[in-house]
Structures are given as structure tokens and as C-alpha cells.
Amino acid sequence: MDQIFVNLKHAIVGLAANMLPDWLVTITSIKVSIVGIAILGPVTMMYLTLMERKVIARMQNRIGPNRVGIWGLLQPLADGVKMLTKEDIVPIHADKIVHFLAPVLIVIPALLVFAVIPFGRNMTAVNLNVGVLFFIAVSSTTTIAIFMASWGSRNKFSLLGGMRSVAQMISYEVPMVLAVVPVILMTGSLSTNAIVEMQGGWHGMKWFVFTPWGFAACVIFFLCSVAECNRSPFDLPEAESEIVAGFHTEYSGMKFALFYMAEFMNTFTLCGLTTTLFLGGWQGPLLPSWLWFFLKTYALIFVMIWFRGTLPRLRVDQMMGLAWKFLLPLTLVNMLVTGLWYFLSRPLKLTMSILVLGTTFWVLTKLNKPYVPQKRVYQFGE
């Protein structure tokens, strides 16, 4: 049961090996993985949109879409038909090639990173030994596509939204990468497979999130990934009440569907990476490995949707202040605490780690006082 997909792939490749020459067998095995990911990615994204709408609706005391199928299960198909049949409007003075290429180039990194996520035991598509760094590098090339979208639209709101979005993404990449460093320190490898296998003790429950540095790093990484996906509460660049729709204002129909798809695929892969790094990936006691992975990832996606339904939006200076003045020093101290954890012995390391982390957190919250304007004094003419 655990290896059902691996056995399926081996059966298909074995079938191909009987009929085709050698080099085609290699290409067939690559193609099977690609087809698996190409089915998984967009289907996940479609049902994620439905899950988000239903969960947000329940949090707002209403029912979500429930007309199209039972429980609204065919709603994504209806959405797809709507997006495909909408008219594709391109502004007259827009830069045609750049405007056309931007949605394509934003989906490419979102799909590429599916290759290094370990979906189950032996179920990583490509086992790179620089897997985590590959993920971060490829997802940082999204910024170029956002620039292209905002510049190609020839629209001041798009430009402003695009620049804010890029500034947010690059600011939150720094604590994100630094929060991954303790995990790399403790496992000694950048490969996602090796990181998941290191979390295997205690019958598959010795996850990194149960250590002080792992918990702090998980929270920081999760907050940074919420910001990277441009979701609430960090969705200033694309919120409708703020800036129309930010960098994807001038896109309609299929191109907007591509932007939407890229955002949801980013959500899924970042939650998948969080479970891989901190929550033990596919490790777990009884259920098949891929089922554990999907349960943990969807639990984190539920938390992201919960954030969207609950928290108000951050202002742009509060957002930047959070990244540079709070999360960044916290990640640096977290690396120090990882060193303490590695070198000290059993009873001392837990207390010291929690003490250092707690003190830093308290000091940083005290130093980052929110900006309170002065009370205004009104003077009336006599």
C-alpha cells in the first residue's frame, strides 16, 4: 500500500522496456514522473480553490459554492470553463511580447519545484543533492515574471503593485533561507530525501518541529511562505480594496487563470516544503507514507486559509518591518541556538535553548514598538 505509486511506475517502465530500445526506456521513465506531476499540480490547484472558498465561507458563517455538484465538487470545472471562455483583453499601449510571456513565465518555476518534493518513501521525482537550494533558487526567479507582468501592462497601479510585490517577496526570502539553515546544519545535507529520512526516530515521530530551534524555524518559515505566496495577511500587493488587483490588473481570461494557478501551486509547494523540512515529510507510524505527506500539507494549507479568514491586512511598512527588524534577527539567534543544541548535553540544552530563544523574542517585541501617532490637539477659533 505504501509503495503503490512506485510499483505502478515500475510496471509501466517494465512494459516499455519489453517493447522499446534502451534510450527510450529512460525517457519513458522520466515522462511517467512528468505526467504524474502534471496531473497532480493543476488538479491540486483546482481543488485547493474549492477548499479555500468552502473553508472561508464556513468561517464567515455561510456555505460556499454548493450548486454545481454535490458539495460543489464540480465548481472548479465550472471556473475553468468560465476562465477559458472569457475575452482576452490586452491594453493598446501594452508591450505585447512582455505582456504575453509574463503569465507563462510565472507558472514555470511553480511547476519546476514539484520535482524536488518527496511525496512519499522513494517518491521524489528528482533526487538532487542540492534539493532545498534548488527549490529556493527557482522560486526566487518568480520575481522577474512579476516585473514583466507589472511593466508590460503600462498601468501605474500595476507598476506600483508589482514593485511592492517584488519588494515583499525578496524581503521575505532572507528570513526564509536563514530559517532553513538550522535544518541543514543538523542533517548535514541539502537533499530533501535525506532531510526526511533524518526525522525517522521514535517510530517516525521524531520531527524537527518538536525541538526548540525547529519550532522557531518552522514558525518563521511558515510566516515567510505565507508572505511569499502573497496571501493574507500579506496580500497588500494584490488586494482588491487597495490597488485593484496589483500586477495582474490588466489580465483576463486564461492569463489570469495562469496567475491564479501559479499562486495556488506556490502555496501547495511551500506547504509541502515546510512539512518536508520540519514536520517529518512522509514519516509517520501507521498510514502509508504519501497519505501522511498529504495530510500534513493540507493541514498547513488549512492554517493558511485560516489566516486569510481571520487576520486583517498588514500595511506595507509594517510588513517590511516584520521581515527586516523582527524575523531576521530571530533567525540569526535561531542558528546560534542550533549550535547550542548540537554541542550541549541532555538536560542543559533544552533549558538553555528555550531561555535564549524566549529572551530574544521578548527583546525583539519590545524593540519593535508599533508606530503610535501623537494625539492631535484641536484648537477652535474663539
Add this chain to the structure above:
Amino acid sequence: MDILSLIVKYGIYTVMAVSVLAAFSVTLLPNLFHAALALALALIGVAGIYLSLQADFLAVVQLLLYVGAVMTLIVFAVMLTSRIGEPSSAPQNNQLVLPALSACIIFFSALYAIIRDTPWPVRTPLNLAVNTEDLGRALMGLYVFPFEVISVVLIAVLVGAAVVARKDRE
């Protein structure tokens, strides 16, 4: 030679060709934003070349730093120093095109002769594929002094760039 190696070989040549074309576009395109995008494509091509040389950590670092960070800087600067409504009618290349072209062609033929004729001392080392651990040991072992110096340089650059680009206080 079997077909997979042939496919990989022609793939590497294709990546090189795309990279060279993008590099030509950087110098010749009149629209500065398009030139910046062509530079991003050239840098992605160079990352592909690093992968073909089995320098996988360097390829990923190139992608992260150059395409993710330096290109963001360049495109921000392009956006901040240009005006949206103004068409790029001013010629972006000065009158030195023909002299520079002839000088560069002569220089390139000299380089080609040097590359072809010098007897490079080719040796096969013990570990051909460098993994991240070797790089880490080298950085923390033999090259620890440049490593520390470059961290000081980067702090200086960070502070300096922020001060230079700051709006003047009245």
C-alpha cells in the same frame, strides 16, 4: 555514441547558442527593459552551462543570486529611472558601434588563436564531481580569510548603497 549522450550534447550546444544570442541582445536592444530580460536569459543559460560541468551548487547559487537578486536590482533601477509615457526614441547606442565592433572581432580572433594553440596542462583529478561538502571544507579551511573579508565587504556595500540612494533630508 548512444542517443542519450547525443541528446545531452546537442542540448548543451543549444543552451550555449541561446545564451550567446541573449548576450548579443543585451548590447543591441534599444528598449532597456527588454535588454534586462535578455540578460536574465543569458544568466539562466550560464547556470545551465555550470550544470553541464557538474558544478551543481554553483549553478543553483548563480540562479539564486544573479537571476533572483541582481536582476531584481537592475530591473528596479530601470523602472525607477525611466518614464512610462516616453518612447525609447533616443538611440541607446552611441557612434562608436563600428569601431567597437571591429576591435571586438580582432580581439576575439586573438583569443580564439590563443585558446586553440596553447597546450593547456590537462590533468584528471581524483574527485571530478565537486559536491557541496568539498566546497564547504574549502571555504572554511583554506579560504577562510577571503570568506571573512567578503562578509565585511558585503556589509560595507549594504550600508553604502542604502546611504547613497537615500533621499536627502531637507
Add this chain to the structure above:
Amino acid sequence: MLIPYHHYLLFAAVLFVTGIFGTIVRRNLIGILMSIELILNAVNINLVVFSRTTSLAPETGQVFAIFVIALAAAAAAVGLALVIALFRVRKTILADEITTLKW
């Protein structure tokens, strides 16, 4: 290696020469900075190829290349900060229009 190393060196030479051409020909300051980035990348490829074929410690070239990447990014950052400061004062970034100090 599937390709003879001369081809990598030629590719690096082409990028280098293109970068030099761009530095001479471009009027726009940011265009000059982009051509300089091309030159630095060509140098990096050369370092990696040489350390892989002619050196007994192939990680030397890659360490060197990492330092060059870091310094190139630093140079681009400072250069672009200067360009932005200059634009604020002179309202232009074409290199042959910034001629105040010429006699």
C-alpha cells in the same frame, strides 16, 4: 565531459567580447552595468572550466567563482545606487549627457 573543453572556453570568450562591446557602445548607464555583469560571468565560466580540467583540486575554481559572484552583486548594488542618486540630480542617465565636469 561530453564536449571538448575548448568549446566552453570559446563560449566564455564570446560572452567576454560581447560584454566589452556593450560597455563601449551603450549610452545608458544601466546598460553599461549589464554588460559588465556579462564580463564577470564569462570570467566565472573560465574559472570553473580550468579548475575542472587542469587542476588537482577542482573545488578551487568554484570557490573563486562564488567570490566573484558575491563581488559582482556588490558592485551592481553600489553602481545602481549611484545611478539612482545621479538620476535624482541630473534627471538623465545617458552617459554622454552627464558632462558637467567637462571643460
